[in-house]
Amino acid sequence: MKETAKNDGLTDKQTHHRIIIIHRRKTAVLKIFLTHSLVLTRNGTFHTVSCSRTQERKRVRMRFSLKVNGKTRVVDVSSSTPLLYVLRNDLELNSPKFGCGLAQCGACTVIMNARAVRSCTVTVERATNFEITTLEGLGTSSSPGPLQQAFIDEQAAQCGYCINGMIMTAKALLDSKPNPTDPEIKHALNGNLCRCGSHLRIVRAVRRAAQTRAVKQQSS
Numbered sequence: 001m002k003e004t005a006k007n008d009g010l011t012d013k014q015t016h017h018r019i020i021i022i023h024r025r026k027t028a029v030l031k032i033f034l035t036h037s038l039v040l041t042r043n044g045t046f047h048t049v050s051c052s053r054t055q056e057r058k059r060v061r062m063r064f065s066l067k068v069n070g071k072t073r074v075v076d077v078s079s080s081t082p083l084l085y086v087l088r089n090d091l092e093l094n095s096p097k098f099g100c101g102l103a104q105c106g107a108c109t110v111i112m113n114a115r116a117v118r119s120c121t122v123t124v125e126r127a128t129n130f131e132i133t134t135l136e137g138l139g140t141s142s143s144p145g146p147l148q149q150a151f152i153d154e155q156a157a158q159c160g161y162c163i164n165g166m167i168m169t170a171k172a173l174l175d176s177k178p179n180p181t182d183p184e185i186k187h188a189l190n191g192n193l194c195r196c197g198s199h200l201r202i203v204r205a206v207r208r209a210a211q212t213r214a215v216k217q218q219s220s
């Protein structure tokens, strides 16, 4: 119920006193909002943490062990560092690209435990318990993986900036659904933006990779 100083039975002095108490309570609540962050606990309740403590924690460098492309890599960064920055700046894995930094374009996509995720919005701390695969883990320029080869064969890249995200998203799709229909391919790639308009060739490349894989499986 909304707290109010209105009460007909009170004298002017009592009403004035009551207004001061309400004002103090509101100021105290406002102060907490300005100086604290709300943190969700495991059991679903919230508790407050001082912002200065949160900021301090963000600045402190810590050691994290990541499993990337089948290898264990150790980095020394603050816990809130986006995985994308760690991959590019600390591990020199430059396939994931910075596009928007807001999980909107898909250029930074990597695979974490079989799921395509936007590495710009995953912190390094959160990524520690996952198997991470980047485009580098699918093949090299001298020995491209089947999906990479399909993109080359279909000449699916124009500027190439979106292609990391397209291939990694397609890889997660084909691993879970080896023979997707065109609408399924389009739906999976829906959140990956290509400013060059290479979409038709990209869809053809994913279809080609699926067909090549099916043929290989039949002949083996």
Ligand code: FES
Binding pocket: 097, 098, 099, 100, 101, 102, 103, 104, 105, 106, 107, 108, 109, 118, 119, 120, 121
């Ligand atoms: S940079 Fe991550 S989605 Fe755009």
Ligand code: FES
Binding pocket: 156, 157, 158, 159, 160, 161, 162, 163, 193, 194, 195, 196, 197, 198
């Ligand atoms: S090929 Fe240029 S953004 Fe997609």
